[in-house]
Amino acid sequence: MLVGGALAVSAAGIGTALVPGSARSAKQQFAGATRRVTIYAEALPGNLVGYGLAPGQATVPGPTLEMYEGDTLEVTLVNTTTQRLSIHPHGVDYSTDSDGSPLHNSFNNPGETRTYVWRSHEMTAAAGRRFMPGSAGYWHYHDHAMGTDHGTGGVARGLYGALTVRRRGDILPDKQFTVVFNDMQINNKVAPDTPMFEANLGQRVEWTAIGHGSLFHTFHLHAHRWADNRTGMLEGPSDPSLVIDNKDLNPGSSFGFQVLAGEGVGPGAWMYHCHVQSHSDTGMAGLFLVRNADGSMPAGAQEAIDRFHGHVHNPAAHVHGG
Amino acid sequence: MLVGGALAVSAAGIGTALVPGSARSAKQQFAGATRRVTIYAEALPGNLVGYGLAPGQATVPGPTLEMYEGDTLEVTLVNTTTQRLSIHPHGVDYSTDSDGSPLHNSFNNPGETRTYVWRSHEMTAAAGRRFMPGSAGYWHYHDHAMGTDHGTGGVARGLYGALTVRRRGDILPDKQFTVVFNDMQINNKVAPDTPMFEANLGQRVEWTAIGHGSLFHTFHLHAHRWADNRTGMLEGPSDPSLVIDNKDLNPGSSFGFQVLAGEGVGPGAWMYHCHVQSHSDTGMAGLFLVRNADGSMPAGAQEAIDRFHGHVHNPAAHVHGG
Amino acid sequence: MLVGGALAVSAAGIGTALVPGSARSAKQQFAGATRRVTIYAEALPGNLVGYGLAPGQATVPGPTLEMYEGDTLEVTLVNTTTQRLSIHPHGVDYSTDSDGSPLHNSFNNPGETRTYVWRSHEMTAAAGRRFMPGSAGYWHYHDHAMGTDHGTGGVARGLYGALTVRRRGDILPDKQFTVVFNDMQINNKVAPDTPMFEANLGQRVEWTAIGHGSLFHTFHLHAHRWADNRTGMLEGPSDPSLVIDNKDLNPGSSFGFQVLAGEGVGPGAWMYHCHVQSHSDTGMAGLFLVRNADGSMPAGAQEAIDRFHGHVHNPAAHVHGG
Numbered sequence: 001m002l003v004g005g006a007l008a009v010s011a012a013g014i015g016t017a018l019v020p021g022s023a024r025s026a027k028q029q030f031a032g033a034t035r036r037v038t039i040y041a042e043a044l045p046g047n048l049v050g051y052g053l054a055p056g057q058a059t060v061p062g063p064t065l066e067m068y069e070g071d072t073l074e075v076t077l078v079n080t081t082t083q084r085l086s087i088h089p090h091g092v093d094y095s096t097d098s099d100g101s102p103l104h105n106s107f108n109n110p111g112e113t114r115t116y117v118w119r120s121h122e123m124t125a126a127a128g129r130r131f132m133p134g135s136a137g138y139w140h141y142h143d144h145a146m147g148t149d150h151g152t153g154g155v156a157r158g159l160y161g162a163l164t165v166r167r168r169g170d171i172l173p174d175k176q177f178t179v180v181f182n183d184m185q186i187n188n189k190v191a192p193d194t195p196m197f198e199a200n201l202g203q204r205v206e207w208t209a210i211g212h213g214s215l216f217h218t219f220h221l222h223a224h225r226w227a228d229n230r231t232g233m234l235e236g237p238s239d240p241s242l243v244i245d246n247k248d249l250n251p252g253s254s255f256g257f258q259v260l261a262g263e264g265v266g267p268g269a270w271m272y273h274c275h276v277q278s279h280s281d282t283g284m285a286g287l288f289l290v291r292n293a294d295g296s297m298p299a300g301a302q303e304a305i306d307r308f309h310g311h312v313h314n315p316a317a318h319v320h321g322g
Numbered sequence: 323m324l325v326g327g328a329l330a331v332s333a334a335g336i337g338t339a340l341v342p343g344s345a346r347s348a349k350q351q352f353a354g355a356t357r358r359v360t361i362y363a364e365a366l367p368g369n370l371v372g373y374g375l376a377p378g379q380a381t382v383p384g385p386t387l388e389m390y391e392g393d394t395l396e397v398t399l400v401n402t403t404t405q406r407l408s409i410h411p412h413g414v415d416y417s418t419d420s421d422g423s424p425l426h427n428s429f430n431n432p433g434e435t436r437t438y439v440w441r442s443h444e445m446t447a448a449a450g451r452r453f454m455p456g457s458a459g460y461w462h463y464h465d466h467a468m469g470t471d472h473g474t475g476g477v478a479r480g481l482y483g484a485l486t487v488r489r490r491g492d493i494l495p496d497k498q499f500t501v502v503f504n505d506m507q508i509n510n511k512v513a514p515d516t517p518m519f520e521a522n523l524g525q526r527v528e529w530t531a532i533g534h535g536s537l538f539h540t541f542h543l544h545a546h547r548w549a550d551n552r553t554g555m556l557e558g559p560s561d562p563s564l565v566i567d568n569k570d571l572n573p574g575s576s577f578g579f580q581v582l583a584g585e586g587v588g589p590g591a592w593m594y595h596c597h598v599q600s601h602s603d604t605g606m607a608g609l610f611l612v613r614n615a616d617g618s619m620p621a622g623a624q625e626a627i628d629r630f631h632g633h634v635h636n637p638a639a640h641v642h643g644g
Numbered sequence: 645m646l647v648g649g650a651l652a653v654s655a656a657g658i659g660t661a662l663v664p665g666s667a668r669s670a671k672q673q674f675a676g677a678t679r680r681v682t683i684y685a686e687a688l689p690g691n692l693v694g695y696g697l698a699p700g701q702a703t704v705p706g707p708t709l710e711m712y713e714g715d716t717l718e719v720t721l722v723n724t725t726t727q728r729l730s731i732h733p734h735g736v737d738y739s740t741d742s743d744g745s746p747l748h749n750s751f752n753n754p755g756e757t758r759t760y761v762w763r764s765h766e767m768t769a770a771a772g773r774r775f776m777p778g779s780a781g782y783w784h785y786h787d788h789a790m791g792t793d794h795g796t797g798g799v800a801r802g803l804y805g806a807l808t809v810r811r812r813g814d815i816l817p818d819k820q821f822t823v824v825f826n827d828m829q830i831n832n833k834v835a836p837d838t839p840m841f842e843a844n845l846g847q848r849v850e851w852t853a854i855g856h857g858s859l860f861h862t863f864h865l866h867a868h869r870w871a872d873n874r875t876g877m878l879e880g881p882s883d884p885s886l887v888i889d890n891k892d893l894n895p896g897s898s899f900g901f902q903v904l905a906g907e908g909v910g911p912g913a914w915m916y917h918c919h920v921q922s923h924s925d926t927g928m929a930g931l932f933l934v935r936n937a938d939g940s941m942p943a944g945a946q947e948a949i950d951r952f953h954g955h956v957h958n959p960a961a962h963v964h965g966g
Contacts, residue, residue, distance in 0.1 A: 090889050091869055096912035096944060099866060102955075103915055103948050121908055123878055127815050130877040132904065133869055133887040149955055150929075152921040171449050214922040216538045216860045220574045222421060225413055225455055229884035233452040234445055239884050240551035240561050243455040245412050246574040252864045252890040252919025260454065264443055268418035271425055275574025277474040278536040285472075300418060304425050311424075311471055493771050538860045542896045544743060547735055547777055555774040556767055562873035562883050565777040567734050568896040582776065586765055590740035593747060597896025599796040600858040607794075622740060626747050633746075633793055 032070040039063070040078045041085050041108070041143075041159065048158040048188060049081060049146070060188050061178045062161030064208070065141065067092070069122045069134045069167055076115045079108035085146040085154050086116075089163055090254065091139035093119040100144045107145035120165050136170070136230065138256025139163040140210045155212050158188050162208040164256065170231065173206035173258050175199050179286075181249045181274060183213035186284055192309040194286035197272075199261035201293040208256040211249040220246040220275040221288065223265040232257025246275055262290040267298035269305050354392040361385070362400045363407050363430070363465075363481065370480040370510060371403060371468070382510045383500050384483030386530070387463065389414070391444045391456045391489055398437045401430035407468040407476050408438075411485055412576065413461030415441040422466045429467035442487050458492070458552065460578025461485040462532045477534050480510050484530040486578065492553065495528035495580050497521050501608075503571045503596060505535035508606055514631040516608035519594075521583035523615040530578040533571040542568040542597040543610065545587040554579025568597055584612035589620035591627050676714040683707070684722045685729050685752070685787075685803065692802040692832060693725060693790070704832050705822045706805030708852070709785065711736070713766045713778045713811055720759045723752035729790040729798050730760075733807055734898065735783030737763040744788045751789035764809050780814070780874065782900025783807040784854045799856050802832045806852040808900065814875065817850030817902050819843050823930075825893045825918060827857035830928055836953040838930035841916075843905035845937040852900040855893040864890040864919040865932065867909040876901025890919055906934040911942035913949050 039051050042058040051062030067073055077087050086107035088100030096104045098116040108114045120135035142160040147153015162178040177197040180187050186194045199205045209219045222245075226232035229241040247255060262268070273285035287308055292298050361373050364380040373384030389395055399409050408429035410422030418426045420438040430436045442457035464482040469475015484500040499519040502509050508516045521527045531541045544567075548554035551563040569577060584590070595607035609630055614620050683695050686702040695706030711717055721731050730751035732744030740748045742760040752758045764779035786804040791797015806822040821841040824831050830838045843849045853863045866889075870876035873885040891899060906912070917929035931952055936942050 090864075091887070093908040094867060095910055096914075096948070099912075099915075101866075101915065103913070103951055104944070105951075119908065123881070126877055128813055129880070130815065130875065131880060131883075132907065133871045133876075133878055133885075135869070135887075137869075137887045139889075148921075148925045150917070150921060150924040152925055155921065169450055171452065211862075212921075214920050216572065218533075218572045218574045220412075222423075223416060225457070225459075227455045227884070228886070230886050231452065231884070232455075233448055234455055235452060235882050235884045237445070237453075238557050239453075240549070240553070240557045240563050241455075241884050242550070242552050242577065243413070243457075243459045244575075245461075246576075248570055248572055248575070248892055250860065250862050250892055250919075251921060252862045253888075253892070254890075255886065263454065264415040264441065266417055268421075269425070270418075271421075271423065273472070275572075276536050277470075277472060277477065277534075277573060280472040281470045281474055300426070304418070307425055307427075491772055493774065538894065540855075540894045540896045542734075544745075545738060547779070547781075549777045553774065554777075555770055556777055558773070558775060559767070560879050561775075562871070562875070562879045562885050563777075564872070564874050564899065565735070565779075565781045566897075567783075568898075570892055570894055570897070585776065586737040586763065588739055590743075591747070592740075593743075593745065595794070597894075598858050599792075599794060599799065599856075599895060602794040603792045603796055622748070626740070629747055629749075 034072040034074065036074045036076065037065065038076040038078065039087065040080055042080045044158065049085070049154060050158050051087070051161055055080070060158035061180050061210075062141070062159070064162040064164060064176055064178055066164045066166065067118075067120050069120050069136050069165060071120055073118045074115055075118060076113060077108055078113045079110060082110045083146050083153070084109050085143045085159060086151065087141050088144035088151070089118050089139065089141040090252070091137045091163065091165060092135050093121060102145050102149045122167070134167065135165045136167045137165055138208045138254055139165060140208070140254045142212065156183065160210065160212055162210065162254070164208065171204070171258065174203040176206045176208070178208045178210065179219065179272065180210045180212060181217040181219065181284065183215050184279060184282060184284060186286055190283035191285045192311065194283070196287040196289055196305070198289045198291060200291045200295050201262045201267045203261045204258055205261050206256060206258045208254060209247070209249050210254040211251050213251055216276070217249045217279060217284070218246055218275040219249040219272070221272045222270045224259040224263070224270070226257035226259060232259070267292050267301070269301045269308070356394040356396065358396045358398065359387065360398045360400060361409065362402055364402045366480065371407070371476060372480050373409070373483055377402070382480035383502050383532075384463070384481070386484040386486060386498055386500055388486045388488065389440070389442050391442050391458050391487060393442055395440045396437055397440060398435060399430055400435045401432060404432045405468050405475070406431050407465045407481060408473065409463050410466035410473070411440050411461065411463040412574070413459045413485065413487060414457050415443060424467050424471045444489070456489065457487045458489040459487055460530045460576055461487060462530070462576045464534065478505065482532065482534055484532065484576070486530065493526070493580065496525040498528045498530070500530045500532065501541065501594065502532045502534060503539040503541065503606065505537050506601060506604060506606060508608055512605035513607045514633065516605070518609040518611055518627070520611045520613060522613045522617050523584045523589045525583045526580055527583050528578060528580045530576060531569070531571050532576040533573050535573055538598070539571045539601060539606070540568055540597040541571040541594070543594045544592045546581040546585070546592070548579035548581060554581070589614050589623070591623045591630070678716040678718065680718045680720065681709065682720045682722065683731065684724055686724045688802065693729070693798060694802050695731070695805055699724070704802035705824050705854075706785075706803070708806040708808060708820055708822055710808045710810065711762075711764050713764050713780050713809060715764055717762045718759055719762060720757060721752055722757045723754060726754045727790050727797070728753050729787045729803060730795065731785050732788035732795070733762050733783065733785040734896070735781045735807065735809060736779050737765065746789050746793045766811070778811065779809045780811045781809055782852045782898055783809060784852070784898045786856065800827065804854065804856055806854065806898070808852065815848070815902065818847040820850045820852070822852045822854065823863065823916065824854045824856060825861040825863065825928065827859050828923060828926060828928060830930055834927035835929045836955065838927070840931040840933055840949070842933045842935060844935045844939050845906045845911045847905045848902055849905050850900060850902045852898060853891070853893050854898040855895050857895055860920070861893045861923060861928070862890055862919040863893040863916070865916045866914045868903040868907070868914070870901035870903060876903070911936050911945070913945045913952070
């Protein structure tokens with residue numbers, strides 16, 4: 001989001017409060033603006049590699065980048081690692097030299113700094129009362145050069161993040177979470193070390209789910225549901241969209257939606273997990289902690305969290321039931 | 323559906339005629355009603371476990387449960403087995419103590435009886451002329467506690483069923499079928515023992531398809547198609563929905579649609595199957611028998627059924643063709 | 645499309661210019677027409693089998709067949725091979741004897757000629773202001789009899805193609821491409837021998853993507869995006885459809901969309917590939933060459949093409965980066 005005119009980002013996987021008032025009122029003036037951001041690709045402990053907005057601040061996933069349709073984002077990528085890498089966006093517009101692929105020699109060699117330009121546009125009228133789609137969507141970015149010409153090594157080690165392109169007038173969230181199903185891990189972590197996302201009862205929470213790697217997955221969130229469309233909300237009573245709480249999340253795909261934390265179900269430590277049984281059993285699960293409206297811990301939540309940390313994430317250990 | 327004021331259910335996998343007249347006229351008065359149902363979890367032959375509405379009546383899948391948006395369903399689960407198990411719903415509203423998961427100590431120990439409360443709601447207005455989705459959908463319920471903390475053992479053995487939440491005004495079907503792709507089986511059966519669903523030409527048939535297990539699948543129905551949206555029908559000429567006859571059916575996902583049996587194609591023994599070639603070849607296929615309008619057997623159908631039962635469901639056996 | 649009143653087809657995988665003027669003006673008069681086409685199934689080098697519109701002209705994929713809702717297509721299939729085979733369509737209407745399956749003895753024995761009749765229809769009004777869907781869609785056809793009762797052998801060897809059913813008023817493309825993800829290959833080819841699709845900047849290009857085999861895939865196109873609905877375009881500002889550039893493409897599924905070649909990104913040799921990392925790394929990738937508006941080669945494109953042909957499609961070879 002925009003805070004003080006600078007490109008604001010949320011440390012993905014943590015969720016940061018936006019500045020609703022200013023952001024909501026300010027968004028028009030930035031339409032069509034060009035913004036610049038410098039991203040540092042850095043090696044991290046545990047053989048990970050991350051993107052960060054300042055030296056020493058790399059995270060997995062990387063920062064959530066946001067634009068409004070019509071905006072341009074100039075991403076200056078600094079490669080502090082010893083391998084070639086790049087940044088390839090989904091959904092937005094870019095020339096071949098910003099493709100982020102070895103096919104176009106569009107990558108950073110070790111130590112190299114390179115700028116990638118991402119543009120976006122609104123829908124445009126076509127014939128037959130139809131419109132060519134604009135850039136709005138819950139997209140993502142990732143390496144396309146480390147390890148293989150498709151960035152398999154970089155993606156496996158954590159070089160990915162969320163890219164959100166909004167339409168003017170879109171409802172802004174209070175918090176944002178990014179969940180990446182990457183082979184058998186979530187944000188390159190396994191339960192019980194997977195992220196615990198937190199919000200207060202009733203807060204508008206925006207989830208961006210991204211798939212990576214070489215396995216198939218399904219994302220399931222307990223006690224919440226969303227429309228399987230661009231916003232996760234219905235445009236009206238005649239919006240035909242499916243309403244779902246479980247969706248395929250396969251390599252290269254992403255989707256996003258907003259929910260009101262605990263709407264109709266109350267606070268608690270709700271699970272999110274891959275619904276592929278052999279995946280959830282071995283650690284592809286995490287918690288969405290919905291606190292009371294005043295931010296206090298709801299009854300029973302700490303016990304559930306402790307239980308989650310105590311679970312053996314191995315089906316064999318439970319084969320005889322509780 | 324509601325028959326005589328009691329919660330009516332259709333023995334899933336068989337399809338039972340509803341009482342269109344009474345159900346259609348009666349549905350309003352039940353809006354926002356609270357209903358109670360007792361479900362018995364029982365061990366079945368062949369190492370299966372099923373849910374049933376009375377002792378000795380467990381089936382795989384379990385009974386199809388139905389609500390209108392706004393209704394509450396109080397499910398009293400009786401565990402007659404020797405393992406812990408639960409019932410976890412998709413799509414509807416529930417508190418953590420009705421989550422059906424070990425995370426919240428929400429399960430039945432062997433011999434234990436426990437009540438789970440499922441609520442539902444209509445869409446609610448949000449900002450920007452948008453609406454937060456209601457509960458309507460072709461959902462499902464399943465065990466979340468047997469074998470592992472995600473119910474992998476219970477789901478594998480048959481503890482699952484369909485849960486349909488309707489909007490007031492939705493068109494009611496004449497028959498309902500539930501198809502569960504669960505690892506390499508359909509409703510825990512392999513061809514030629516997979517269910518043969520039956521309807522008369524022109525009857526409005528509602529399919530609910532559910533995915534479970536740890537493998538990916540695609541559901542294909544011959545000679546019929548549906549809109550890939552909430553109802554399977556188009557809201558009008560400008561409804562942009564894809565029209566499909568093949569859809570991903572992966573673990574934890576479900577969808578439903580209505581077709582007019584044999585519309586535009588006539589009666590016959592139509593195939594439904596997983597379109598993953600190695601899955602259909604090894605038995606993930608069944609029949610949708612569309613009888614003549616008067617219920618009589620159409621020409622050639624019995625021969626097709628006999629052929630289906632005679633097929634060797636093993637690719638090797640056919641490698642040289644017919 | 646219709647050219648000179650005869651059923652026109654595009655050699656799939658190549659893309660042929662239509663005759664926009666005549667086709668656009670002529671389409672009405674053919675509504676509800678019955679057309680006939682003869683297709684020859686022939687063995688091809690490399691253990692392939694293809695469908696073609698004349699002896700010696702079989703291709704993989706086969707020819708793209710097109711109808712308008714209401715049309716009937718009578719497909720006379722000539723089996724010139726030594727194995728039984730058939731042609732089974734998705735999406736359209738057919739009687740059991742045109743099902744193309746051994747279940748209904750609907751196949752061609754070696755040397756046999758057989759006619760299959762495919763019908764189609766427009767949406768029809770149902771109750772509740774809803775409509776039962778019509779036949780319009782980006783469908784496909786494939787063998788359902790060679791090797792196994794599900795045609796696993798025929799599909800694996802190339803017996804498949806695109807079937808497009810349009811609504812009157814649909815925007816016609818300038819070029820058409822068919823991309824089939826079939827196990828670890830694209831149109832039964834592996835990079836760098838996968839098809840290079842070509843268009844000039846700004847041309848309206850229609851993609852039909854089809855999934856086959858026994859593996860899961862995701863189709864990704866660089867620098868272009870489409871609405872995840874029937875046409876790939878938005879019906880208007882309130883069309884809730886997701887806009888995507890990556891979509892699951894699993895066995896038996898198909899989808900289509902139109903893009904303006906290079907819209908907002910310019911000309912160049914853009915990649916399309918399976919986004920499953922282990923699949924793209926081993927050759928499930930190809931090029932979409934967007935030439936300059938005058939058809940000339942854009943700067944850098946030939947170098948990219950040469951680079952593509954030089955790439956070793958083997959992750960091990962790139963494990964140390966560029």
